[in-house]
Amino acid sequence: MQHDTHTGHEGHGGHEGHSHSGHHGMGKVSWSMAAQATLHCLTGCAIGEVLGMVIGTALGWGNVPTMILAIALAFFFGYALTLRGILKSGVDFRTAVKVALAADTLSIAVMELIDNGVIALWPGAMDAHLADAMFWTVLAIALAAAFVITTPVNKWMIGRGKGHAVVHQYHH
Numbered sequence: 066m067q068h069d070t071h072t073g074h075e076g077h078g079g080h081e082g083h084s085h086s087g088h089h090g091m092g093k094v095s096w097s098m099a100a101q102a103t104l105h106c107l108t109g110c111a112i113g114e115v116l117g118m119v120i121g122t123a124l125g126w127g128n129v130p131t132m133i134l135a136i137a138l139a140f141f142f143g144y145a146l147t148l149r150g151i152l153k154s155g156v157d158f159r160t161a162v163k164v165a166l167a168a169d170t171l172s173i174a175v176m177e178l179i180d181n182g183v184i185a186l187w188p189g190a191m192d193a194h195l196a197d198a199m200f201w202t203v204l205a206i207a208l209a210a211a212f213v214i215t216t217p218v219n220k221w222m223i224g225r226g227k228g229h230a231v232v233h234q235y236h237h
Contacts, residue, residue: 099220102228106172106219107212109143114180114204116142119195128191132184136177143173147232168232175218176211183207 117138121131144165151161184190184207193200222228 094220094224096216096220099216099223102219102223103172103176103212103216105146106143106169106176106215107208109141109146109169110139110173110176110180110211111208113138113140113142114208122195132181136181139177140173143169143176151232164232168228171222172215172219172228176215179211179214180204180207183210 114135117135118131121134126134144162147165147169148161151164152158156164184203187203187207189199190203193203219228
């Protein structure tokens with residue numbers, strides 16, 4: 066699972082040249098590595114969240130079904146970004162799905178809990194429309210809060226050879 070560098074590491078931008086000792090809990094995991102893993106996860110979550118909100122709004126759905134769709138799409142796109150990188154390494158689809166589920170489930174779940182919690186608890190945010198500045202402002206704050214809170218979770222998991230660390234064994 067340990068690699069000194071990652072070349073051709075598409076789908077996990079910013080990792081090239083980073084040392085990955087410590088994936089087995091034997092060394093220190095950098096905050097930079099944890100932040101990169103979280104940013105990767107955040108990208109998929111943000112795509113899914115926004116797409117879900119746009120679709121739910123366009124279809125005239127209420128807040129709950131729209132939020133459920135946004136969360137489902139956040140998981141889908143979070144996993145899809147990881148799958149893309151793993152499949153490029155030549156791993157079969159079934160193994161790639163297992164790796165993606167192991168790598169991203171806790172990270173995406175924490176991220177979704179935080180960002181949807183912020184949106185649900187922010188006065189007026191659930192009633193804001195896509196054309197409202199409040200919608201985009203609260204979404205940005207919610208995603209930023211999710212990033213800040215999820216980064217230590219990813220650091221802890223990577224340091225124990227779990228989470229995003231699992232993905233790295235498939236990059237050559």
